[in-house]
Amino acid sequence: MAHQLLKGKKGIIFGALDERSIAWKTALTVVAEGAEIVLSNAPIALRMGKINELAALCNNAPVIAADATSTTDLETLMQKSMEATGGKLDFILHSIGMSPNVRKTIPYTDTNYDNFHKTLDISALSLHRVLQAAMKTDALNEWASVVALSYIAAQRSFPGYNDMADAKALLESIARSFGYQYGFAKKVRVNTVSQSPTVTTAGSGVAGFDVFFTYAEKMSPLGNATAEDCANYCATLFSDYTRMVTMQNLFHDGGFSNTGVSHLIVEEIQKANKVDNI
Numbered sequence: 364m365a366h367q368l369l370k371g372k373k374g375i376i377f378g379a380l381d382e383r384s385i386a387w388k389t390a391l392t393v394v395a396e397g398a399e400i401v402l403s404n405a406p407i408a409l410r411m412g413k414i415n416e417l418a419a420l421c422n423n424a425p426v427i428a429a430d431a432t433s434t435t436d437l438e439t440l441m442q443k444s445m446e447a448t449g450g451k452l453d454f455i456l457h458s459i460g461m462s463p464n465v466r467k468t469i470p471y472t473d474t475n476y477d478n479f480h481k482t483l484d485i486s487a488l489s490l491h492r493v494l495q496a497a498m499k500t501d502a503l504n505e506w507a508s509v510v511a512l513s514y515i516a517a518q519r520s521f522p523g524y525n526d527m528a529d530a531k532a533l534l535e536s537i538a539r540s541f542g543y544q545y546g547f548a549k550k551v552r553v554n555t556v557s558q559s560p561t562v563t564t565a566g567s568g569v570a571g572f573d574v575f576f577t578y579a580e581k582m583s584p585l586g587n588a589t590a591e592d593c594a595n596y597c598a599t600l601f602s603d604y605t606r607m608v609t610m611q612n613l614f615h616d617g618g619f620s621n622t623g624v625s626h627l628i629v630e631e632i633q634k635a636n637k638v639d640n641i
């Protein structure tokens with residue numbers, strides 16, 4: 364389906380852990396669309412070694428470690444990426460998220476605040492750090508596009524999502540606030556894509572994931588958007604066809620966010636009620 368939509372463009376893809384990662388699919392898609400990329404992830408994730416398989420599939424893309432909570436790492440990454448690709452960049456995918464509270468199944472009402480700080484630092488402030496590092500090193504061309512991945516728990520409560528909900532709300536706010544600054548400063552655009560539940564390492568770690576994956580599938584007129592669908596959407600956002608879109612949270616969820624209840628959910632409840640009444 365490639366259209367060379369990103370021919371001549373260069374960018375950084377953060378967060379490809381394994382073949383299920385949204386970033387993994389996005390890396391393959393943007394390269395198929397003609398882009399040249401640098402892959403980055405936290406040093407510990409790189410030690411798993413999987414990313415080198417992806418790099419080989421992406422025209423031997425350079426792999427550069429950066430902890431998204433380290434300003435130094437990110438500034439070095441920006442410099443090295445410009446050196447590796449021979450110029451400034453046109454897009455960045457921020458596909459980074461982690462909550463120690465979710466990992467350790469610590470309830471939201473009994474949160475560990477050190478963990479909570481880490482959640483916010485890794486999953487939200489990291490977007491600010493990436494943008495600040497890009498601005499300081501003047502790493503982005505005019506009209507460059509930065510996309511971060513979000514989830515609807517930023518607007519509505521999904522109890523199992525825990526402190527990641529607060530992190531996503533902050534992430535979306537940073538996209539607006541920095542998008543304003545970077546837009547006026549350099550016509551750089553910043554958006555978040557609010558993606559359907561997707562079976563990945565980060566996604567499946569959320570309590571009750573299977574149930575709300577099925578619930579969202581039944582609620583969404585188009586069904587859940589897959590990681591491949593998300594990759595395609597990100598490619599359009601990196602392209603010149605969306606150059607006036609900035610500071611937005613864009614729902615990519617098969618219609619879930621605008622559905623009150625679906626007939627499929629109603630039927631499920633009716634069925635359950637009938638069983639209860641027997």
Ligand SMILES: NC(=O)c1ccc[n+]([C@@H]2O[C@H](COP(=O)([O-])OP(=O)(O)OC[C@H]3O[C@@H](n4cnc5c(N)ncnc54)[C@H](O)[C@@H]3O)[C@@H](O)[C@H]2O)c1
Nearest residue numbers: 378380384385405408431459460512560561563564565566
């Ligand atoms: N899977 C879903 O259901 C879903 C839905 C909506 C949004 N998202 C978001 O999509 C993004 C990608 O997640 P995914 O589902 O592909 O899962 P994933 O687990 O494959 O990706 C998460 C990535 O974050 C990286 N990361 C964690 N700590 C880091 C750090 N300190 N520095 C740099 N990188 C770090 C991990 O190494 C990993 O590559 C996340 O922001 C996630 O919240 C996921």
